[in-house]
Amino acid sequence: MRSMGALLIGDLAERARVPTATIRYYESIGLLKRASRASSGYRRYSEQTVEELRFIKKAQALGFSLDEVAEILQLSRAGKKPCAQVLSLGHEHLAAVDERIRQLQAFRNQLASELAKWDQQQAGVTCDGLCQFIADAEPSVSDVKFSPETARRRARSR
Amino acid sequence: MRSMGALLIGDLAERARVPTATIRYYESIGLLKRASRASSGYRRYSEQTVEELRFIKKAQALGFSLDEVAEILQLSRAGKKPCAQVLSLGHEHLAAVDERIRQLQAFRNQLASELAKWDQQQAGVTCDGLCQFIADAEPSVSDVKFSPETARRRARSR
DNA sequence: CTTGACCTTCAAGCCGACTTGAAGGTGTTC
DNA sequence: GAACACCTTCAAGTCGGCTTGAAGGTCAAG
Numbered sequence: 001m002r003s004m005g006a007l008l009i010g011d012l013a014e015r016a017r018v019p020t021a022t023i024r025y026y027e028s029i030g031l032l033k034r035a036s037r038a039s040s041g042y043r044r045y046s047e048q049t050v051e052e053l054r055f056i057k058k059a060q061a062l063g064f065s066l067d068e069v070a071e072i073l074q075l076s077r078a079g080k081k082p083c084a085q086v087l088s089l090g091h092e093h094l095a096a097v098d099e100r101i102r103q104l105q106a107f108r109n110q111l112a113s114e115l116a117k118w119d120q121q122q123a124g125v126t127c128d129g130l131c132q133f134i135a136d137a138e139p140s141v142s143d144v145k146f147s148p149e150t151a152r153r154r155a156r157s158r
Numbered sequence: 159m160r161s162m163g164a165l166l167i168g169d170l171a172e173r174a175r176v177p178t179a180t181i182r183y184y185e186s187i188g189l190l191k192r193a194s195r196a197s198s199g200y201r202r203y204s205e206q207t208v209e210e211l212r213f214i215k216k217a218q219a220l221g222f223s224l225d226e227v228a229e230i231l232q233l234s235r236a237g238k239k240p241c242a243q244v245l246s247l248g249h250e251h252l253a254a255v256d257e258r259i260r261q262l263q264a265f266r267n268q269l270a271s272e273l274a275k276w277d278q279q280q281a282g283v284t285c286d287g288l289c290q291f292i293a294d295a296e297p298s299v300s301d302v303k304f305s306p307e308t309a310r311r312r313a314r315s316r
Numbered sequence: 317c318t319t320g321a322c323c324t325t326c327a328a329g330c331c332g333a334c335t336t337g338a339a340g341g342t343g344t345t346c
Numbered sequence: 347g348a349a350c351a352c353c354t355t356c357a358a359g360t361c362g363g364c365t366t367g368a369a370g371g372t373c374a375a376g
Contacts, residue, residue: 040342042353090273097266101259108255111220115248198372200323
């Protein structure tokens with residue numbers, strides 16, 4: 001008989017819709033704090049962890065890296081008044097997100113205008129050698145980087 | 159004395175602004191065809207390869223994966239006409255990017271409004287347990303997935 | 317004839333966020 | 347007491363797109 005609110009990892013997984021392996025992984029990288037154990041060695045969780053996992057998923061879904069989420073969670077758990085730091089982290093991230101949106105939009109416009117050009121010419125296209133569409137793309141496209149990884153790393157390196 | 163137009167890998171790298179290691183890598187994955195060799199074993203390239211590399215960088219900058227670029231190049235070399243495919247691939251990418259921008263903007267707005275709330279309350283906030291910022295986020299966020307990887311895989315799996 | 321810049325190959329490492337697998341312990345039910 | 351689902355740990359694999367390193371060959375200049 002399970003005492004009230006004591007979830008096994010599988011229950012937690014089901015509640016939060018996250019694979020058990022992922023939960024252990026999160027613990028291993030310090031994202032979740034070490035779970036208390038039953039005498040069997042099984043991890044025991046409370047509803048609070050369900051909430052934490054849901055938060056993690058939210059933050060992730062919105063583009064935060066696990067490192068960033070970890071930072072926020074650390075601060076939150078530190079109890080005292082991490083709020084100021086959370087706040088500044090939030091502002092920092094807002095700036096990063098704005099920058100990322102700006103980049104993506106630049107990329108989008110490039111792509112859209114290339115596509116518009118392509119759509120018009122579509123009639124008499126002969127593709128000998130390289131595809132004309134891409135070959136004819138404005139040289140400036142190469143300057144605009146469409147790279148999620150780059151954006152993430154740039155965000156992290158700040 | 160170098161015969162006309164015969165570039166060494168370093169020259170090609172400089173011309174196309176791509177590291178030599180990357181050029182070899184591209185050859186290794188079949189993106190570039192195997193270069194002819196001098197008696198020394200050195201790879202020899204022509205201007206055409208400079209063009210191909212520039213093509214690759216453009217396509218990449220337009221959001222195509224190397225696999226997709228490879229596919230396009232294969233078709234081109236086979237004498238077929240990849241343009242229609244490129245076109246549809248391009249539209250697909252555009253849609254994906256638009257979606258991502260939309261999601262990011264939704265997040266930005268949410269983050270901004272959470273931050274605004276936070277900035278106001280600054281005084282009496284007690285961060286017991288989870289940070290308010292965490293707890294207060296709208297549940298709907300977790301439904302929308304912002305995941306560059308997902309987008310890429312979606313593109314690849316088609 | 318040596319220096320040093322270039323080239324060669326193959327192997328392994330890196331990033332983030334997991335996933336998978338092997339080998340074994342636990343706990344409930346028939 | 348056996349079946350079976352669940353739990354444990356640790357190691358290694360995955361993905362894309364490179365980068366880095368080691369160990370060695372080539373070649374023009376001084």
